[in-house]
Amino acid sequence: xxxxRFEKVWVACALxxxxxxxxxxxxxxxxxxxxxxxxxxxTVDAQNLQDTEFADPGVRQVGANEYEVYVVAQQFIxxxxxxxxxxxxxxxxxxxxxxxxxxxxxxxxxxxxxxxMAIPGQVAKLTVQFDEPREYGIxxxxxxxxxHHEMAGIVRVVPESEFSMADTAASDTxxxxxxxxx
Amino acid sequence: MAFADETPTRTEGETSAALDSEGxxxxxxxxxxxxRMVRYTxxxxxxxxxxxxxxxxxxxLHRTGIYRxxxxxxxxxxxxxxxxxxxxxxFTTFFIAGIFLWAVTSSxxxxxxxxxxxxxxxxxxxxxxLMASVAIIGGFxxxxxxxxxxxxxxxxxxxxxxxxxxxxxxxxxxxxxxxVNYFRTFYGWKQENPDERIPLQTFMVLTTMLMWYIAxxxxxxxxxxxxxxxxxxxxxxxxxxxxxxxxxxFGHPVVYFWLMPAYLVWYTILPKLSGGRLFSDSLARxxxxxFLLLSTPTGFHHQYVDPGIPExxxxxxxxxxxxxxxxxxLTAFTVVxxxxxxxxxxxxxxxxxxxxxxxxxxxxxxxxxxxxMMFAAAGFxxxxxxxxxxxxxxxxxxxxxxxxHLTVGTAFALTAMxxxxxxxxxxxxxxxxxxxxxxxxxxVWFIGMLxxxxxxxxxxxxxxxxxxxxxxxxxxxxESVFGTYGEMRIQIALGGTILFIALVMFLMVMWDTYMGTxxxxxxxxxxxxxxxxNAEASPxxxxxxxxxxxIAFLLVLxxxxxxxxxxxSDGVFAPGxxxxxxxxxxxx
Numbered sequence: 124x125x126x127x128r129f130e131k132v133w134v135a136c137a138l139x140x141x142x143x144x145x146x147x148x149x150x151x152x153x154x155x156x157x158x159x160x161x162x163x164x165x166t167v168d169a170q171n172l173q174d175t176e177f178a179d180p181g182v183r184q185v186g187a188n189e190y191e192v193y194v195v196a197q198q199f200i201x202x203x204x205x206x207x208x209x210x211x212x213x214x215x216x217x218x219x220x221x222x223x224x225x226x227x228x229x230x231x232x233x234x235x236x237x238x239x240m241a242i243p244g245q246v247a248k249l250t251v252q253f254d255e256p257r258e259y260g261i262x263x264x265x266x267x268x269x270x271h272h273e274m275a276g277i278v279r280v281v282p283e284s285e286f287s288m289a290d291t292a293a294s295d296t297x298x299x300x301x302x303x304x305x
Numbered sequence: 306m307a308f309a310d311e312t313p314t315r316t317e318g319e320t321s322a323a324l325d326s327e328g329x330x331x332x333x334x335x336x337x338x339x340x341r342m343v344r345y346t347x348x349x350x351x352x353x354x355x356x357x358x359x360x361x362x363x364x365x366l367h368r369t370g371i372y373r374x375x376x377x378x379x380x381x382x383x384x385x386x387x388x389x390x391x392x393x394x395x396f397t398t399f400f401i402a403g404i405f406l407w408a409v410t411s412s413x414x415x416x417x418x419x420x421x422x423x424x425x426x427x428x429x430x431x432x433x434x435l436m437a438s439v440a441i442i443g444g445f446x447x448x449x450x451x452x453x454x455x456x457x458x459x460x461x462x463x464x465x466x467x468x469x470x471x472x473x474x475x476x477x478x479x480x481x482x483x484x485v486n487y488f489r490t491f492y493g494w495k496q497e498n499p500d501e502r503i504p505l506q507t508f509m510v511l512t513t514m515l516m517w518y519i520a521x522x523x524x525x526x527x528x529x530x531x532x533x534x535x536x537x538x539x540x541x542x543x544x545x546x547x548x549x550x551x552x553x554x555f556g557h558p559v560v561y562f563w564l565m566p567a568y569l570v571w572y573t574i575l576p577k578l579s580g581g582r583l584f585s586d587s588l589a590r591x592x593x594x595x596f597l598l599l600s601t602p603t604g605f606h607h608q609y610v611d612p613g614i615p616e617x618x619x620x621x622x623x624x625x626x627x628x629x630x631x632x633x634x635l636t637a638f639t640v641v642x643x644x645x646x647x648x649x650x651x652x653x654x655x656x657x658x659x660x661x662x663x664x665x666x667x668x669x670x671x672x673x674x675x676x677x678m679m680f681a682a683a684g685f686x687x688x689x690x691x692x693x694x695x696x697x698x699x700x701x702x703x704x705x706x707x708x709x710h711l712t713v714g715t716a717f718a719l720t721a722m723x724x725x726x727x728x729x730x731x732x733x734x735x736x737x738x739x740x741x742x743x744x745x746x747x748x749v750w751f752i753g754m755l756x757x758x759x760x761x762x763x764x765x766x767x768x769x770x771x772x773x774x775x776x777x778x779x780x781x782x783x784e785s786v787f788g789t790y791g792e793m794r795i796q797i798a799l800g801g802t803i804l805f806i807a808l809v810m811f812l813m814v815m816w817d818t819y820m821g822t823x824x825x826x827x828x829x830x831x832x833x834x835x836x837x838x839n840a841e842a843s844p845x846x847x848x849x850x851x852x853x854x855x856i857a858f859l860l861v862l863x864x865x866x867x868x869x870x871x872x873x874s875d876g877v878f879a880p881g882x883x884x885x886x887x888x889x890x891x892x893x
Contacts, residue, residue: 145623
């Protein structure tokens with residue numbers, strides 16, 4: 124087979140580009156530590172969430188600056204998020220556990236890379252940092268029924284001095300459960 | 306559409322016979338039956354395109370808030386389902402089945418293996434289309450006791466009526482039978498020409514169909530084993546993650562099922578429209594083999610942010626996806642090189658000056674060239690989608706439809722329209738009508754898509770979600786770093802409207818052509834010149850398509866075997882979800 128010189132150069136450049144892309148993504152995963160949502164969250168019985176760690180969703184403090192947030196996505200609210208804000212302190216490391224009580228939903232903190240699917244039966248676990256006080260919107264970005272466009276919520280990151288667990292959505296402020304790794 | 310009263314007759318020698326611009330008998334004269342079947346598939350395809358386009362412009366105006374008086378917010382999702390299904394399933398599959406029938410017949414210079422089977426697959430696909438369409442339209446009205454407002458991706462546990470799933474299955478089964486018929490035609494030819502290389506167009510059709518058979522295994526299992534029995538009430542629960550994974554097993558390679566026919570056009574017809582010939586036959590074959598091998602084991606890249614899937618599987622899908630860039634990058638080279646060769650044959654000179662020598666007033670050429678140009682842009686936004694951790698920023702935002710309106714919405718759709726300007730005269734024997742409208746049409750489409758797609762990409766970066774009737778919220782407003790969200794909305798609505806105008810122009814040209822009189826000299830030439838480096842120079846092993854299919858199947862087993870085993874090891878239907886029927890939302 125005869126391959127033209129220009130073709131050979133082009134193929135070499137194309138392969139270099141591809142290997143370069145894979146390298147940057149690998150660096151993002153290993154070096155910068157951007158972990159993917161995976162199977163760590165485990166599974167859950169979507170029809171009996173009251174018997175799981177999602178019975179009382181909300182914010183739980185698990186360390187000095189570490190928090191867990193359990194969120195149930197359901198037609199057409201985030202619980203918490205929609206009827207009450209998710210309130211978190213600045214400079215915190217937050218692990219979200221997200222699941223769905225009915226159909227497939229999405230969970231995206233608008234304009235950020237906090238982005239996950241909420242699939243009935245599965246628990247999405249993702250850990251993020253909130254550095255500055257700021258208010259963020261949450262949208263459901265997966266079609267979930269006729270009022271899908273109304274499904275939204277708020278994450279309110281407040282200065283550490285103004286934060287108290289009493290203000291958070293969860294009625295139970297203790298964090299006895301490690302939760303999620305069912 | 307009665308077949309019985311249209312007995313195929315050969316009209317060679319008659320003075321009224323349609324001839325191409327170089328005096329050869331047109332395709333319709335040489336293969337009247339095949340030409341008629343291609344006309345029928347194109348007819349269904351263009352009707353779907355027209356309806357899908359109407360739905361599209363309604364969406365563009367609705368979601369940007371320019372005009373929301375046509376449908377309610379709840380009905381928006383029915384419109385969106387219709388837009389998706391009619392365009393990416395019906396328009397594409399019918400057009401592809403038709404152009405493949407033409408490509409096999411004309412490149413083998415041989416009648417199709419079985420006329421009866423050809424009618425069979427056409428009617429199966431047509432019945433499937435009607436069933437799915439009735440179910441979708443049922444979403445608008447209580448008069449039809451069916452609904453399929455579940456979008457093109459039909460994720461369980463949202464549930465459509467059984468006729469939607471059965472209709473979709475029939476379209477795919479029809480396409481399988483069409484493929485069998487292409488293979489039978491090829492083997493008939495092969496018996497008479499045992500030592501010849503597979504003609505390039507036939508090679509492309511066969512490799513595409515092999516890829517399609519492997520890819521559709523996923524959706525076939527999803528629909529036949531799970532969704533149809535579930536929608537009929539035979540099983541009570543399905544596993545949403547498993548069915549979703551089976552969908553994306555099919556959902557990524559399906560884009561190559563759309564793209565490979567566009568590549569067939571770019572490789573085999575575009576060079577000659579440019580005034581030259583294809584640069585390299587071998588490279589074209591290598592590209593199609595690479596697509597056959599790599600298209601399917603990539604589906605997890607649509608599930609990068611799904612829970613329940615280990616990161617390792619996502620990483621493997623990411624690397625496969627990146628290597629899938631290779632055949633497209635090779636295509637960029639070959640297509641541009643072939644165009645430059647053509648332009649220089651036409652007297653073009655200079656580093657970039659040759660571009661001026663190309664026949665930009667020929668809509669078949671300009672449409673393909675503009676589609677290819679937009680596909681290059683789509684490649685770059687696709688690299689972002691494929692970039693596993695970068696995907697967090699864009700997943701399910703408006704960026705994603707911004708991307709695929711460049712791929713299926715332009716690389717495929719504009720190429721299909723462009724090549725229709727060249728092919729429809731040959732399958733009807735009628736000269737192209739409204740030539741000036743036709744000449745302008747690809748540019749109008751290009752401008753519309755430029756506005757719409759670029760604004761959709763940017764809106765996605767701001768965080769505007771896709772698949773949403775009213776992407777405005779009481780809770781927050783979008784913060785844009787570049788431009789304003791208001792300006793993006795106007796661009797999307799304006800672009801969508803311009804695209805709709807381009808679509809109407811295309812349909813007018815097709816209608817005018819169809820209403821013309823048959824016979825005489827056509828302005829298109831059907832001749833496809835030999836590549837500069839022809840088939841004899843290509844390694845024989847490239848033609849061993851079953852070997853490549855076996856390797857492709859093995860790669861799919863490697864990529865999907867373990868994950869699927871994991872998902873079903875806790876029970877095929879577990880963790881289960883009961884049905885949430887789409888039609889129960891009516892009246893909300």
